[in-house]
Amino acid sequence: MDNDALRLRSHRFFPDERVTAEVLNASADAERERRWLHNKLLHGYGISFGLEVERGDRDTSVLIGRGHAIDLDGRDLVVDQAQSVQVPPVPSGEFDLVCEWSDDTRETSTSSCGASGETVRREIPRLKFVLPGSSGAAVVLATITVSGCKLSALVFDARRPLVSTPVPYVDGGRFFPRPGDWSVLTLQGKAVGLRIEIPTVSANFFGTVSYSARVMGNRWKGQGQTPAWKHVLCLDEYVIRSGPKSFELGVVILADDMTSPPFTPVSLESFAVNESVGVAAIPDTLGWTVAWMGVEGTQ
Structure with a gap:
């Protein structure tokens, strides 16, 4: 989360003001960062519902169900459809399956006068495997052990449910x-x-x-x-x-x-x-x- 998110601000507009795209984008970013701060301070982080993990076909993948979580920076992680993620193609090793925030999916459009630009940033989280202890702000869904290039163990010790009531x-x-x-x-x-x-x-x-x-x-x-x-x-x-x-x-x-x-x-x-x-x-x-x-x- 950007440190500027701690400086709560509300954009105001006056009659005949020239409202630029930059001003409107800053206003939208301020509300998004305010929501992240709210999540971080009042709700904590973890899985609120869903995001179940199970073995995939022939133990070469895992299946992740729909669900929602909040990461360490207070950002919402919404997985709106079940997904399959391939097990790391290595002879052996241990890995954490994480849900990581991303808004890399962008959409653009063109105006009637021929100008074009970005119009939508879709917050579609990434589901991927990382080495244990390197999840960063992401939420850990499960830990797997790979043996003989296949999934040999699937455990949930590092999986964290979202605490509904903040505690000291x-x-x-x-x-x-x-x-x-x-x-x-x-x-x-x-x-x-x-x-x-x-x-x-x-x-x-x-x-x-x-x-x-x-x-x-x-x-x-x-x-x-x-x-x-x-x-x-x-x-x-x-x-x-x-x-x-x-x-x-x-x-x-x-x-x-x-x-x-x-x-x-x-x-x-x-x-x-x-x-x-x-x-x-x-x-x-x-x-x-x-x-x-x-x-x-x-x-």
Whole structure:
């Protein structure tokens, strides 16, 4: 979907305006993209009905029935008649059968004055086989196994029904920072903690995401350990800013001097100096990673 689809617009016309083909086409495209956005945000993606798949004659093809689906970009996939697709002519292999959006079928006409141009774009989806994991925005209908140049297995584990009611989408992961990924978090010119950018591209979030995160790893090392530490680190994690592709995590750190009870808070700079380590290098020294989770309102 074009990013411009997110900028909802309605074309208006005034008396005696010269309405060109370009203006009318832009108006039609705006409504089409609005429908795609509606489908994507409110309905998700998958098969709404039909599109059954079965073995074809002599196991050299598959038969796909009529039906409807919505792809990852919110585009309608309408198969209005049953079709047959040949099994890939290879000795062996595994393939996904997908339904892929296309408007490549075009029609043209000629005006009374001899001008000609495109008048219709037919949204006729393609039914084809692709390698597993390369379906893109298309909807997977079935997975086949080819053996001896013929269909040997037909399974539907990757087939996805359309969810009628949007539900929260949740994903998460573990981020392993590299040296230099952490930077110092300051308040009024003083170091109070650390900050880091956490990528979440793998989750494929689209809209507003609520993140939570926790630093995983050592918090302290006491006397008698090697190397000897005399401090405890108390952490408070919070999200500074967030988006669908990443979020920035802030970690406020309170360092306590454990030389003698009661615990005596010391500044983060003092802690770093006492332990001969830079503030931004503390996570590397303690082996910190970040476990995170994101919740998006709809699919």
